[in-house]
Amino acid sequence: MKLKSLILSIVTVLSLSIPVNAFAQDVSNVDEKDQRIPIHTTKSLNGDSNKITITDPAEIKKIALKENLEYNGKLPKRIEYEYIPNPNTEITQEIPESPSALGAILWYDIMNIKDFGSGFYNASSDLYREFYIDGPDTFVIDKTEQKSNSVTGTFGASASLLSSSLGFNISSTESIRYQSNTPIAAGEHMHIQIYTTYHKKSYQVYGMDNSVGGMVYLGEGFGYKADGAYIKKTLY
Numbered sequence: 001m002k003l004k005s006l007i008l009s010i011v012t013v014l015s016l017s018i019p020v021n022a023f024a025q026d027v028s029n030v031d032e033k034d035q036r037i038p039i040h041t042t043k044s045l046n047g048d049s050n051k052i053t054i055t056d057p058a059e060i061k062k063i064a065l066k067e068n069l070e071y072n073g074k075l076p077k078r079i080e081y082e083y084i085p086n087p088n089t090e091i092t093q094e095i096p097e098s099p100s101a102l103g104a105i106l107w108y109d110i111m112n113i114k115d116f117g118s119g120f121y122n123a124s125s126d127l128y129r130e131f132y133i134d135g136p137d138t139f140v141i142d143k144t145e146q147k148s149n150s151v152t153g154t155f156g157a158s159a160s161l162l163s164s165s166l167g168f169n170i171s172s173t174e175s176i177r178y179q180s181n182t183p184i185a186a187g188e189h190m191h192i193q194i195y196t197t198y199h200k201k202s203y204q205v206y207g208m209d210n211s212v213g214g215m216v217y218l219g220e221g222f223g224y225k226a227d228g229a230y231i232k233k234t235l236y
Contacts (some may be wrong), residue, residue, distance in 0.1 A: 009163040029220045031137065032152060033126065033198055037119040037230045038081050039131040046156070051082040071189065071236045080233040083197070086176055086226065105207035109215065110165035114201040117225045123195075127177060133193040135184035139192060140231075146173040147196050147226035155219035166201050166223045174226040182233060189236045198224040 038052070054060055055078050064075045131141055149161055151170050163169045176196055184190050205218045 006027070012068070028040055030152060030202075031093075031202075031222050033122045033200060033224055034220075035119040035121055035123055036204045037083055037121070037195075037197060040166040040234035042099045050085070051080060054081075069234055071191070071234075074235045074236055076236055077188075078233075078235040080182070081232070082231040083228060084178055084179055085228040086174055087185075093152040096234065104209050104211040105218075106158060106210050107208050108155075108161055108218075109206045109208075110162060110203050111206055112202075112204045113165065114202045116202070118199045119197045119230065120200040121195045121197045121226070121230060126196045126198075128196055129192075129194045131190075132184070133190045133192065135188040135190070136186040137184045139180065139184060139190065140180045143175075144175055144177045145196075147176045147190075149223075151221050151223045152172050153205075153219055155221070156205065156207060157205050157218075162203070162223065166203065166225075168199070168223070168225040170223060176226055176229055178229045178231070180200065180231050184235070191234045192236075193232045195228055197228045197230045199227040200224055215221055 060076055060079060063079060069076055101135060148166055149170050149172055154162060159171045178194055201223045202220065203223060204220045206215045207218050209216045
């Protein structure tokens, strides 16, 4: 019994001495916006609308097969990609960092930031509007909405630290304009999908752990800043 009690005491002491963060699971390392608009529409991010029209049958067939775009057994006659970037905004003032009250972490640091660029979205959660229109008609939309910036995880770090590190306010909203004007001729059918797009960055959070006397890895996440509208028009 004495040996058993001694073993239990040693295990208890060891368990209490190991910081919780040493075994922290990186539960938020999931990219929520893993799709991107066609790369050639993001080359000119100057606040103007960027639009390309695809009419080549071979190119359309390749896209249609990849994205399952058949309608009533027919392939599209034309596909349009339109991108409306949002003007860049900057944080004007950094909020002073407050001391951490979580466990033994004295302060946090954001490291290994990777910038993936603009035009990312989630095909489900970032779908703003969807229309099916038969011609003759004209599709017109001109709306401005507030869309939220976000991160997938803070791991104890404050919003102000993450914002200053990523270069945008993760707690704010951005004004996104959804604008398009497209005529549809008689006998034509158009499927229109409108998405909110985001500038994406990944980051890693570390903390100064007083119990081990050094920096410990706490987790990796993704930051998203609303940066534009993507309008996909498929004409049959």
